[in-house]
Amino acid sequence: MTNSRGKWFQIAAIGLPLALIGGGIVAAQIEGPKRGIAPIASAGDFEVTGVSVNVVGNNAFEARQKGWEQAQRIAWSALWRKTHGTVGAGLSDSTLDGIVAAIVVEQEQIGPRRYVAKLGVLFDRARAGQLLGVSGVARRSAPLLLLPVTYSAGAPTVFEQRTSWQRSWAKYRTADSTIDYVRPSGAGGESLLLNAGQKDRRSRIWWRTILDQFGAADVIIPIARIERQWPGGPIIGRFSARYGPDNKYLGSFTLRVANSAGIPSMMDQAVIKMDQLFQSALASGRLRADASLVLEPEVVEEEELEGEVEDLSVVDGAEPARQSLDDVVRSVLQEAEPARNSGAPTPPSPRP
Numbered sequence: 001m002t003n004s005r006g007k008w009f010q011i012a013a014i015g016l017p018l019a020l021i022g023g024g025i026v027a028a029q030i031e032g033p034k035r036g037i038a039p040i041a042s043a044g045d046f047e048v049t050g051v052s053v054n055v056v057g058n059n060a061f062e063a064r065q066k067g068w069e070q071a072q073r074i075a076w077s078a079l080w081r082k083t084h085g086t087v088g089a090g091l092s093d094s095t096l097d098g099i100v101a102a103i104v105v106e107q108e109q110i111g112p113r114r115y116v117a118k119l120g121v122l123f124d125r126a127r128a129g130q131l132l133g134v135s136g137v138a139r140r141s142a143p144l145l146l147l148p149v150t151y152s153a154g155a156p157t158v159f160e161q162r163t164s165w166q167r168s169w170a171k172y173r174t175a176d177s178t179i180d181y182v183r184p185s186g187a188g189g190e191s192l193l194l195n196a197g198q199k200d201r202r203s204r205i206w207w208r209t210i211l212d213q214f215g216a217a218d219v220i221i222p223i224a225r226i227e228r229q230w231p232g233g234p235i236i237g238r239f240s241a242r243y244g245p246d247n248k249y250l251g252s253f254t255l256r257v258a259n260s261a262g263i264p265s266m267m268d269q270a271v272i273k274m275d276q277l278f279q280s281a282l283a284s285g286r287l288r289a290d291a292s293l294v295l296e297p298e299v300v301e302e303e304e305l306e307g308e309v310e311d312l313s314v315v316d317g318a319e320p321a322r323q324s325l326d327d328v329v330r331s332v333l334q335e336a337e338p339a340r341n342s343g344a345p346t347p348p349s350p351r352p
Contacts, residue, residue, distance in 0.1 A: 037162060037170040039183040045101050046123040046132075047173050048075035049268075054116045063115035068103055072096040075121035083132050091131075099127040125175075141282050142289045144243075145182045145216035149196050151225040156196030159186025165224040168267040172275070179278045182216045199247050204292045207245045211293060218244060218289040222274045224267070234258055239270050241277045244290050251277045 051071045057063030076096060080088035091099075101122040108117035150157045150165040157163055166186070174181045184190050193210065199221050201207070211217065225238040240252040253273055257266045281287035 037167050038185040038187070039170040040173070045125055045173070045175070046079055046128055047120060047176075048078050048123075049104070049106070049120040051075050051078075051119045051121060052117075053119065054114075056114050058113065060110050060112055060115070063113055064110065067115040067117055068119070069093050069096075071103065071117075071119040071121055072100055076123070079123065079128075080132065099123050099131070140178050140180045141287065142217035143180045143182050143215060145211060145214050145219040146184070147194060147199065147219055147221045149199065149221060149223045151223070158195050158198075159184070159191040160195070164263050164267045165222075165270075168264070168271045169222070172268075172271045174275075177275050177279060178282055179220075179275065182214050184214060199242070202245055204245060204290075208293055218293060220278060220287075221247065222271075224270065226263070228260075232259060235260060235263060235266075237263075237266050237270060239274060241274055241281070243278075243281075243287060245293065246290075250281045250286065253277075 051074050053067040053070050053074075055063055055066040055070055057066050072093070073090060073096065076091060077087065080086075101124045104120035104122065106118045106120055108115070108119075146169060147158060148163075148166050148169050150163045152163075159166065169183060170185075174183075184194060186194070193213075198210075207219070211219065221242040223240045223242065225240075227236045227238065229236070235257050237255045237257075238252065239255070241250040242248060243250060253270075255266050255270055257263060278287060
């Protein structure tokens with residue numbers, strides 16, 4: 001009896017830690033602390049990025065203030081040129097302060113009297129749109145689920161860990177695009193559900209289940225392949241655009257940077273070019289939602305109009321299963337015929 005208790009105690013002592021370790025592994029797979037990036041709010045603000053400034057002031061604060069004011073003027077000229085294709089009249093600094101929604105600092109170096117930076121400027125659409133004479137995007141695509149896949153060192157990654165490709169898509173402002181992006185954050189169980197192997201699945205039932213969870217009609221798959229020439233050397237990014245459960249090809253392009261420090265800017269530029277690929281495919285009619293993802297076609301079997309005629313004849317003296325009214329009347333008349341021939345009085349026929 002003592003030996004049995006000792007064995008059970010040893011089994012429990014070994015099995016309990018293994019169960020705790022297994023549960024911890026499952027929890028770690030689902031509740032990763034740094035997995036995926038939540039996308040920013042896609043407001044309708046106009047955005048101008050990559051504005052370079054280099055100004056000097058009496059102190060660091062004044063130099064920075066002058067740099068931001070100069071960035072607003074440069075961004076407004078660029079936005080007008082992008083919208084109308086011509087050089088427009090400039091606005092005063094007070095007017096620009098009223099229509100600028102935010103200043104995004106991409107890179108900056110602050111000195112005692114000098115400010116060198118690369119900035120992004122966001123203009124409020126409601127206020128700046130009146131001065132530009134433009135409105136929002138009129139025609140947009142159906143909601144499309146975004147599945148950004150990154151290949152680095154031959155290993156594909158989506159939301160298993162944070163990547164520069166997914167970060168660029170998360171911070172990209174999609175308000176001015178004709179593509180209605182549905183961007184998952186990769187939190188919770190999304191990293192297990194949306195993985196690189198998903199793009200190779202063809203089951204419409206499986207895809208329909210996933211798309212229904214995110215409120216999307218189809219899926220688009222931007223793929224980034226990172227190739228490092230040597231440690232610390234140039235990096236080549238090969239990007240391709242695909243869509244649908246059949247992984248159809250839309251287009252591709254290649255970018256190159258000098259070293260790893262240029263990867264974030266390369267990814268930001270690639271997102272803009274990728275969005276242009278998707279928009280051109282939508283305009284040309286190549287990017288269409290798969291009808292089989294919306295409604296599965298019903299299988300209708302045509303009935304045979306000229307089938308076998310049901311046999312109502314008597315088989316082995318048995319009466320047919322069904323008789324018509326004419327057959328019943330004919331059988332009654334045949335039974336009454338012998339009585340007429342014998343001279344017996346026939347019962348009066350009922351009045352109609």
